[in-house]
Structures are given as C-alpha cells and as structure tokens.
Amino acid sequence: MKKGVVFTLGLSLLALTVLSLSITLSSSRDGMESLVYDLVAMERVYNNYQSAASDLRDLVLELSGIEVTVNNNNVLFTEQLPNPQGAIFTNAVNKYYTFSLNNTVDTQLSLNELKTILPLVIESQNVTYKHNSFGGNQIQVRQNSGGVQNYTIIIEADENITNCTYDFPAGNNTLGVTLQLTGNPGNCNDVNYADLAIENNIFINEGAIEITVLAGGDLTIENNFADSIEVTTRIYLIEDYDTVNGVYLPYGLVESSLESYGMVKGGEVQVA
Amino acid sequence: MKNKGYVLTLDAAVSVFIVLTILGYASTLVNDSRVTQWSEYQMLSTGYDITTVLKNNGVLQSMNDSFIEESINSVLSGNYELRLEVTSYRDVDGSLVEVGFMDVGPEVKESELRTHGRSTYVTFAGNLVDTYNAVEFWIWLK
Numbered sequence: 001m002k003k004g005v006v007f008t009l010g011l012s013l014l015a016l017t018v019l020s021l022s023i024t025l026s027s028s029r030d031g032m033e034s035l036v037y038d039l040v041a042m043e044r045v046y047n048n049y050q051s052a053a054s055d056l057r058d059l060v061l062e063l064s065g066i067e068v069t070v071n072n073n074n075v076l077f078t079e080q081l082p083n084p085q086g087a088i089f090t091n092a093v094n095k096y097y098t099f100s101l102n103n104t105v106d107t108q109l110s111l112n113e114l115k116t117i118l119p120l121v122i123e124s125q126n127v128t129y130k131h132n133s134f135g136g137n138q139i140q141v142r143q144n145s146g147g148v149q150n151y152t153i154i155i156e157a158d159e160n161i162t163n164c165t166y167d168f169p170a171g172n173n174t175l176g177v178t179l180q181l182t183g184n185p186g187n188c189n190d191v192n193y194a195d196l197a198i199e200n201n202i203f204i205n206e207g208a209i210e211i212t213v214l215a216g217g218d219l220t221i222e223n224n225f226a227d228s229i230e231v232t233t234r235i236y237l238i239e240d241y242d243t244v245n246g247v248y249l250p251y252g253l254v255e256s257s258l259e260s261y262g263m264v265k266g267g268e269v270q271v272a
Numbered sequence: 273m274k275n276k277g278y279v280l281t282l283d284a285a286v287s288v289f290i291v292l293t294i295l296g297y298a299s300t301l302v303n304d305s306r307v308t309q310w311s312e313y314q315m316l317s318t319g320y321d322i323t324t325v326l327k328n329n330g331v332l333q334s335m336n337d338s339f340i341e342e343s344i345n346s347v348l349s350g351n352y353e354l355r356l357e358v359t360s361y362r363d364v365d366g367s368l369v370e371v372g373f374m375d376v377g378p379e380v381k382e383s384e385l386r387t388h389g390r391s392t393y394v395t396f397a398g399n400l401v402d403t404y405n406a407v408e409f410w411i412w413l414k
Contacts, residue, residue, distance in 0.1 A: 004280055007287075011291050040313050047320040058396075102368075
C-alpha cells in the first residue's frame, strides 16, 4: 500500500515538474512573440524608408545634372549654372511625390526643399551646397560651424572675359578663395584670402559673374551671363578624412512609419 | 485481499489519468504554433532582400519577366515560393498613367505561413524619368 502511494506521489510530482517547465516555456514565448511582432514591423518600416530613400538618391544622381565627388579632405560639386536640368528635376520630384502618395501609404515625403533649392549636405561638417532656386543663376554654400578652410572655384565660360576685379579687404584674412576661370577668350587665375568678419567679392566682366564670400564664410556664385557656365566648386574642409562621411540630402525628406506600433524611421539620404 | 487489489488498481488508474492529463496539457503548451511569427519575420526579410538585390542589380529595371524569374530562382531558398507584381507608371502630359503590369512567379498560395511587402523603383531614359514602378511581393512556405 505504501509503495503505491509513493509511486503515485512520485509520478504526480514528475508531471507537475513537466507542467511548470511547460508554463515557463510558454510564457517566455509570449515575450518572444511580442518581440517578433516588433521585428516584423521594424523590417517593414526600415524597408519602406530604404526604398523611398533609394529612389530619391537615384533621382538626384540621374537627373540633377550635379556631379558630386568626395575626396580625402574636399568635396567637388560640378554643374551648369543655370542648371538646365532644373525644370526636369523639379517635375520628376513632383511626379514621384504623387506616385509615392498613391503607392506607399506608410511613407511620408517632404520634398519641397529638395525640388526648389536642392540642398546637398557635407557631413559631418554640416556644410550645405544649395541654390537660390534650382535651375536659377545662383549657387550658395552655407557653413554652419566654420567647417571650410578653402574654396576653389573652377569656371568654364564660353564668354569673352575682359576683366576680373578682386575685393578682399585687409583684416584677419584666413579663408582661402582660389579662382580658376577659363573664358573664350580670356581667363582669371588668382588666390585670395577672405576676412570672415566682412564681405569679400570677385567681379568678372563688371559683375556678369559675381562671387561673394559673405561675413562668416558663406559663399555665393552668381552667373548673370545670358548663357550657362560650368562651375566646379571644390570645398576644402577643416576636418580630416576620417570625419568626412559623405554628401547627403537633408534630414526629414523621407519618413516611414507604422502608427499602430508607434514606429517612425527617418534619416539623411546619402548621395555620394 | 480481493478488495485491496481493486483499490490498488483504481488508485493506479486515477494517478495515470491525472498524470496523462497534466502531460497532455503541457504538450499543448510546448507545441504551441506561435513560432510561426518568427517564420513570418524570416520570410518578410527574405522577400525584401530579394527585391533589393533585384533592384540593385538592375534586374527589375530590365522589365524582362523571364530574366526576373530566373534571377529570383537563383537566390530564393528552396523551401519558399515568391510572387512578384510590378505596376509601372509614366508621366504622360503631366499626369501619371499606368503603362504596364508584370507578374512573376506562381499564384499566391493560401497558406498560413505567408507574408507580403512593397517596394518602389524608378527607371530612367537619358536625363528623364522613364517609369515609376510599384513592386508588391508575396512569399510563403512551399
């Protein structure tokens, strides 16, 4: 009789042990299930973001007419000024916005700045190459934290270059400005240093091309000739190579979200 | 003596019943099929990866369905099936107009383990956009 009780109790204890292990396993699965739901949502949000970001990068690289090259300590932007691709690019961005609105409900685009001034940001120096109006006659370089040590501006103009006037008042002249202009005929080649406390200017053909280094070190290049000129703006950065991450479209152009999970993915889109 | 035998047998039967009941319940907990969520993640990830590879290699841009199918089969794991649908739009006189539809892969199978994702890409002709393309994929276990 005693043996039977011991046997029954032993078997019951074994079964209860198995049951408690199963309950533990099951509850840990509940946690994993929630984690996997989150992973699925994150995968969707991430890929929706990447898809739109990749499309915008393609639009910029294929249609903007701007060639971007990242070197060790400098970045080159080459384009025609005014840029003949301006209207084409703007139209393509508008169409992409409509397309995205109809086909990718979880992706939000904010493309107004992209299509109007096409800003390209050098990171991590936070130097922005942009336009007064993309397709217009002015290029602007804005440095927010003094990341530039030299501008080299290479211009090819199919114009008769008759005079180049440099206005770089004496002071604490630290920012290098190199101009290499090839006309047809005529040219200007000179190196000057700008005082960041005041405005400095280069006038070509009495202002047909005007290069301005504003107080603070921002740069403006304006073409008032009737025809386009080719402008290469080489921006030498103060930081060394390790901190030049590349050239990006600004933060906030693309956001992908899943509201039910409270997930939002945004970021900068790298173009070079 | 005979009664003792009955009691013993009854006791054994009751204890076996209790033990089997407990083990059966434990078994349902262990074999819970929530593991399928993990499979959904793996399938979704595979679907997005394949779509990205096809885009990055210019395969989708070719709009050649047999080439796309061949490329999918070369990278898709043998235990999955994938269907891809691409709808193309073009700017016609200022409006986006659907100009093409392409489907690749078997009909979508009604399977418990099935998932679905979307992507987009743009094709170019010279310095103009040719088409804006919306991709949908379905992936499931064979």
